[in-house]
Amino acid sequence: MQPLTIFGDSGSGNCLKVRWVAAHLGLPFTWREVDVPAGGTRTPEMLALNPPGRVPFVVLPGGEVLSESNAIIAYLAEGSALIPHAALARARMLQWMFWEQYSHEPAIAVRRYQLHYLRRDPADLDPRLEERGNAALALMEASLSKTSFFAGDTLSLADVALVAYTRMAHEGGFDLTSFPGVRDWISRVEDGLGIGPYQP
Amino acid sequence: MQPLTIFGDSGSGNCLKVRWVAAHLGLPFTWREVDVPAGGTRTPEMLALNPPGRVPFVVLPGGEVLSESNAIIAYLAEGSALIPHAALARARMLQWMFWEQYSHEPAIAVRRYQLHYLRRDPADLDPRLEERGNAALALMEASLSKTSFFAGDTLSLADVALVAYTRMAHEGGFDLTSFPGVRDWISRVEDGLGIGPYQP
Structure with missing residues (x-):
């Protein structure tokens, strides 16, 4: 096989x-x-x-x-510690994973693709990408003021899903200095996954 | 409580x-x-x-x-027949649910909202909405030629997620007559859920 x-x-x-x-x-x-x-x-x-x-x-x-x-x-990851056992925490994990694909990736990853790969001029981009990306980061910052990971106090697939483009957000022109909770969480997720800091 | x-x-x-x-x-x-x-x-x-x-x-x-x-x-729906028991069928269900939120809803529901609620002129809409919506419907039609529901041969949450805006797609200016498999599937899902045909 x-x-x-x-x-x-x-x-x-x-x-x-x-x-x-x-x-x-x-x-x-x-x-x-x-x-x-x-x-x-x-x-x-x-x-x-x-x-x-x-x-x-x-x-x-x-x-x-x-x-x-x-x-x-x-x-x-089925059956692993990356999926919480409690039904509500598992629902919270899925909530953030759907939110990531609907409200985070289409702003942050798309803006990164246009700037970093297509080398487009920031002035030519749809201004809603920046606005929506910053709104997504602000919502993440607010959530991380309550729990240390997105589905509670342990690493889950919600963090894996969200960290993927958040750690590259600067390549999309997003400034994480106003989101200190998000920056600390990125390090926690990188440590938990054993992947080291982002290197393009 | x-x-x-x-x-x-x-x-x-x-x-x-x-x-x-x-x-x-x-x-x-x-x-x-x-x-x-x-x-x-x-x-x-x-x-x-x-x-x-x-x-x-x-x-x-x-x-x-x-x-x-x-x-x-x-x-x-946890523990109900709307979620397949087999791990692969459950993964297939989630695959279509994520696809719905990333590739279907942002075209079909968004175009419907602009035409049906905001009463915008079709000529003023982003042409990619129509193109992406029709591509989504074509992918659904192809999948329904293989299995009668999206996660296999029984109704699941994937069908619930996908039927929601597909049955209203005409309000977004999409013509379902070229997608007969999709039209038959809509009736099967409405029967399975006991919701009757769409009435605005």
Whole structure:
């Protein structure tokens, strides 16, 4: 049987979530690098495997293909300490994971992509990206004034999902100096996952 | 102890998901109508309860507030037949729920909101909304050619999440006549949930 294969771009926070969780849990896996800016997700081979044409996706040992970063990490981490046992904490974890994909990633990761990869002029970007990204960071700062991680007082998949692009937010033109709680939390999550500070 | 209180706008698919699941499972609940287009989510009372300023959110019998439609329905349906028992089918369910919030709702629900509530001229809308909405419908049609529901051959929360705005897609200017598999699936989901066809 093939091991788990992760198809991802090492520059993408969504893809790194999957690699971090697999490595943290000690799951054997093969990483297949896919260059997103070069169109690597939309080759005939890739579209045949994964019709949405995005990464990450995984091919499981049984051959099934699973996509959506947060669904993949939920599957890989089932039964581990990264998913709280209590129903309400688990719901809180999912709440932040859905919020991440709807309210955080579409602002912070998208602005980073446009500035850092497409090298667009900040003046040409949709101003709502900056506004929504800062609103997302402010909501995170408020939540972290109550609990040290997003689903309570221990590291969970909510933190994995949220840290992915938050630690790269400066590449999207976001200034984390006004969010000290978020900065401290980034270090706690990096320590918990054993991934070290961000290095582009 | 208070029963479950659902804060929602009856015109919002995201809010209706929560009402359908609670009713389908026979959970006692109180519905508190919030008028989104009139700014009802951003009153001081609402923002104190739910800082993100969106609906739906619920107040649980113990007083905790939970937001994000798909996280709420996952919490309410835990242990029910709406969540598959097998790990891979459950992952597939979550995959489609995350996809719904990232790739479906931001096109189909957003275009509906602009046309149906804000009464904007179709010519003034971002053309990517139509393109992305049709791509989402095409991906659904392809998936429904393989299984009768999104997480396999039984109704799950993935279908609840996806049907919410798909059944209203015509109000967003989307034509479902080219997606016969999607239309048949809408009827199957409405039957399974016992909600009857869409009536604005």
